[in-house]
Every structure is written in C-alpha cells, then in structure tokens.
Amino acid sequence: MTFPDYYEPSSIAVESNNNTIEEEGIFLTWKDLHVSVPSGKKYAYGRKPILKGLTGYAKPAQLLAIMGPSGCGKSTLLDALAGRLGSNTKQTGKILINGRKEALAYGTSAYVTHDDAVLATLTVGEAVNYSAQLQFPNSMSKREKEERAISTITQMGLQDATNTMIGGCLSKGLSEGQKRRLSICIQILTSPSLLLLDEPTSGLDSAASYYVMTRIASLKARDGIKRTIVASIHQPSSQLFQLFQDLCLLSCGETVYFGPTSAATKFFASRGFPCPPLHNPADHFLRIINKDFKMVEEDCFHIGMKNEDTVKILVKFYSSCKINKQVRKEVATICEKEYGFVERKRRQASFITQCNILLRRSSLHLFRDVSNYWLRIAIFTIAAVSLGTIFLDVTSSDASIQARGSLVSFVASVLTFITLLGGFPPFVEQMKVKNCSQTM
Numbered sequence: 408m409t410f411p412d413y414y415e416p417s418s419i420a421v422e423s424n425n426n427t428i429e430e431e432g433i434f435l436t437w438k439d440l441h442v443s444v445p446s447g448k449k450y451a452y453g454r455k456p457i458l459k460g461l462t463g464y465a466k467p468a469q470l471l472a473i474m475g476p477s478g479c480g481k482s483t484l485l486d487a488l489a490g491r492l493g494s495n496t497k498q499t500g501k502i503l504i505n506g507r508k509e510a511l512a513y514g515t516s517a518y519v520t521h522d523d524a525v526l527a528t529l530t531v532g533e534a535v536n537y538s539a540q541l542q543f544p545n546s547m548s549k550r551e552k553e554e555r556a557i558s559t560i561t562q563m564g565l566q567d568a569t570n571t572m573i574g575g576c577l578s579k580g581l582s583e584g585q586k587r588r589l590s591i592c593i594q595i596l597t598s599p600s601l602l603l604l605d606e607p608t609s610g611l612d613s614a615a616s617y618y619v620m621t622r623i624a625s626l627k628a629r630d631g632i633k634r635t636i637v638a639s640i641h642q643p644s645s646q647l648f649q650l651f652q653d654l655c656l657l658s659c660g661e662t663v664y665f666g667p668t669s670a671a672t673k674f675f676a677s678r679g680f681p682c683p684p685l686h687n688p689a690d691h692f693l694r695i696i697n698k699d700f701k702m703v704e705e706d707c708f709h710i711g712m713k714n715e716d717t718v719k720i721l722v723k724f725y726s727s728c729k730i731n732k733q734v735r736k737e738v739a740t741i742c743e744k745e746y747g748f749v750e751r752k753r754r755q756a757s758f759i760t761q762c763n764i765l766l767r768r769s770s771l772h773l774f775r776d777v778s779n780y781w782l783r784i785a786i787f788t789i790a791a792v793s794l795g796t797i798f799l800d801v802t803s804s805d806a807s808i809q810a811r812g813s814l815v816s817f818v819a820s821v822l823t824f825i826t827l828l829g830g831f832p833p834f835v836e837q838m839k840v841k842n843c844s845q846t847m
C-alpha cells in the first residue's frame with residue numbers, strides 16, 4: 408500500500424553539542440505504548456486495554472494535538488507521558504525524554520490536569536501569587552515574582568478577574584472556563600520546556616478557546632526557550648485546528664492517524680473519506696472515528712458505511728502506510744541523537760519559605776472558609792456541654808477513680824475526633840491542589 412509522498416520528517420542532525428535544555432528543547436517519544444487496567448473476565452488476562460501500542464513523538468517548538476472521541480484514551484496517554492498513571496494500571500513500552508529514560512529537573516515540565524484543583528476561598532491574584540512564591544527561588548525578589556504572576560494572569564486574559572474569589576460548590580466565583588485558564592496560569596508560571604495539557608479549552612466558548620490556545624501556542628518559542636507542548640482537545644474550530652503542527656488521532660486506544668496536521672485531510676481522503684467542502688476537518692475526523700453511538704441510516708449514507716468499519720479500515724490503513732513508517736523512523740532518529748546538554752538542577756523556594764507560604768495560604772483559606780468555622784463552633788459547643796456535664800458528676804465527693812479515668816479517656820477521644828473532623832477535609836483539599844497543580 409502506498410501513501411502520498413507529502414510527509415517529510417524534519418531531519419535531526421546526529422551531532423553532540425553543549426546547548427542547555429532551554430536552547431535544545433525536549434524531545435518526547437513513546438514507542439509501542441500499551442496501558443491496561445484490571446477488568447472482569449470479558450478481556451484476556453482479566454485486563455482491559457486502554458492504549459494499544461501507540462508510537463509517536465513531540466518535538467520542541469511544536470504543538471501536538473491529541474484528539475479522539477470521549478473515552479478513547481487521551482487523558483490516559485497524557486498521564487502515561489507525565490508518569491502519573493494510576494496504581495491499578497499496567498504500562499508497557501518505552502517513553503523517553505531526549506532518547507533516554509531521564510527525570511527532568513524541577514520546573515522543566517508541567518501538567519495541566521483535567522480537574523481544576525484550586526482553593527475556592529482565594530482570589531485569582533492570590534492563587535497565582537502564592538504559586539509564584541512557592542515555585543520561584545529565594546534569589547528572585549518578591550516584586551519580580553509578583554510581576555511574573557501579573558504578566559501570566561494577563562497572558563491568560565484573567566486581568567479583570569484578579570480580585571475575584573475562585574469559588575466552589577458553596578459559593579459561586581469564577582466560571583468553569585476562567586478556572587481552566589487559572590489552572591493553566593499556575594502551570595506556565597515557571598516557563599516549563601515541556602507542557603502537557605489535558606483539555607485546556609473545556610468549558611470555554613469558541614472565541615475564548617481560540618485566544619487561550621493561541622496564547623499557549625505562542626509559548627512554543629518565546630524568550631529563547633523552545634517548548635514542547637502536547638494538548639488533548641475535544642472539538643477545535645477550524646481556525647484553532649490550524650494552530651497544531653502535529654496531530655494524534657485516537658479511537659478506542661488505537662492510533663487512527665499520527666503526523667502533521669496539514670496532511671491529515673489527505674490521509675482520510677486517500678482512504679476514501681474526504682472532508683466535505685467548507686467543513687471543519689476536525690469535526691469530520693471525529694465524526695468518522697466515533698463508534699460509541701449506533702448510527703442511523705442517514706449517518707451511514709453520509710459516510711458510506713458504519714463507523715465501526717471505518718475505524719477498523721483507518722487503523723489498518725495507518726498501520727501499513729508510509730506515514731506510520733516515517734513516524735517510527737523519526738522516533739528512532741530522535742532516540743539515536745546525541746544530546747550534549749547537561750541537565751541543570753533548577754532552583755525553587757527553600758524549604759523554610761515553602762513552609763511559610765503554605766502556612767499563610769492555609770491560614771487564609773481556613774479563615775475565609777465559613778462552613779468550616781460554623782461546623783467547628785457547633786461541634787465545640789456540643790463537646791463543651793457534654794464534658795461539663797460529666798465533669799459535674801466526677802467532682803462530687805463519692806466519684807470513683809474509674810469515673811475519673813473514664814473522663815480522661817473521653818476527653819482524649821473527643822479532642823482527637825474534633826481535630827480530625829476539623830483538620831482532615833482542608834488537608835484533603837490542599838493535597839488535591841498539590842497533586843493537580845504541581846510542576847513535575
């Protein structure tokens with residue numbers, strides 16, 4: 408089977424150099440990546456495959472889009488690339504950074520997860536500012552950190568919401584789209600060389616999606632740093648779609664297409680699925696490769712066959728076509744390249760500064776969390792009345808040592824219970840913030 412000769416992988420010189428990671432950028436490759444999760448007897452070996460032998464790459468100064476129907480494995484692929492797969496998952500295959508199994512220095516990479524875990528009681532300005540103080544080293548002045556926070560907020564178009572409370576389920580604050588942009592702000596603060604984003608445009612309208620993605624795309628090569636950006640995206644407009652240099656199309660964990668975005672339309676057309684004139688190519692691809700829904704006759708007529716069949720045909724076509732071989736060759740070339748730069752450890756705020764900032768942030772959060780206070784006041788009142796009553800009995804002259812012992816154990820257990828009840832929910836919330844918005 409031949410494939411039009413339009414795909415020319417960029418040549419990568421195999422030579423050693425002494426550039427830094429910022430100048431050189433990060434080459435991320437994955438080869439024959441399989442991910443599975445435990446399942447019932449329906450699947451072989453009792454495991455359900457989520458990703459089935461994916462191979463691809465992400466290069467510096469380029470934006471790679473991961474697209475596919477809901478549940479096709481986009482988030483799982485990003486989790487695998489970020490090394491954040493759940494403990495119940497099993498991964499095989501290679502994921503390499505600059506051709507090696509290498510751990511990146513602090514602040515070199517960041518992952519914007521699907522969930523926006525931010526403290527509801529802080530304002531946008533406070534959230535970004537605290538994050539800046541936590542992430543930047545002590546050698547940077549407070550003013551510089553604040554300036555970086557403000558410029559990042561402006562970059563994501565949140566300047567008018569700087570003093571708005573983020574809000575949560577009890578108090579309305581930012582919209583979902585604004586929260587999404589805030590999560591991105593926090594992650595791009597340190598200018599990471601590798602940026603992974605899980606659905607950065609979810610909750611945004613078409614115009615906001617375009618502006619946010621253009622700003623993310625503009626980070627590719629800014630301030631002399633070549634950044635590698637990988638983003639999963641649901642439904643890009645045709646203009647937004649043009650922003651991506653490379654496209655990874657997945658369906659049920661299999662690669663339907665991986666290669667330059669500009670060549671995707673030709674790929675589909677060459678297998679008999681041309682994009683209708685004046686149609687958004689992204690919509691066309693997603694419609695063809697979505698096999699979740701039973702198709703009505705009208706849909707089948709439009710495409711010419713059932714979606715299950717089109718996916719099978721396209722996956723088979725991709726696996727045997729020239730473009731797949733070129734992708735494998737490109738991965739091999741990247742892995743063979745000699746990367747001369749030495750990974751320098753980036754500095755972050757000292758342990759004492761981090762403790763200080765976290766203490767201040769937690770105190771502010773607890774102080775503003777009204778529900779937490781009311782709950783505590785109610786519990787302390789009930790506890791005080793109960794303890795007072797028991798104490799009254801115990802102090803009478805004929806109270807036994809056993810009764811006094813019972814009082815001591817009761818007081819100890821009540822205090823433990825109150826401490827856990829009051830301290831545990833804010834602790835869990837802050838752990839979530841740490842896990843979801845942590846620079847890798």
Ligand SMILES: Nc1ncnc2c1ncn2[C@@H]1O[C@H](COP(=O)(O)OP(=O)(O)OP(=O)(O)O)[C@@H](O)[C@H]1O
Pocket residue numbers: 444457475476477478479480481482483484493495496
């Ligand atoms: N840890 C896990 N345990 C069990 N099933 C999982 C796990 N992780 C992912 N899955 C399953 O794998 C499939 C792919 O999930 P994933 O979140 O990667 O899809 P997605 O393409 O990101 O979907 P969406 O676009 O709706 O966010 C889903 O069916 C999901 O239920």
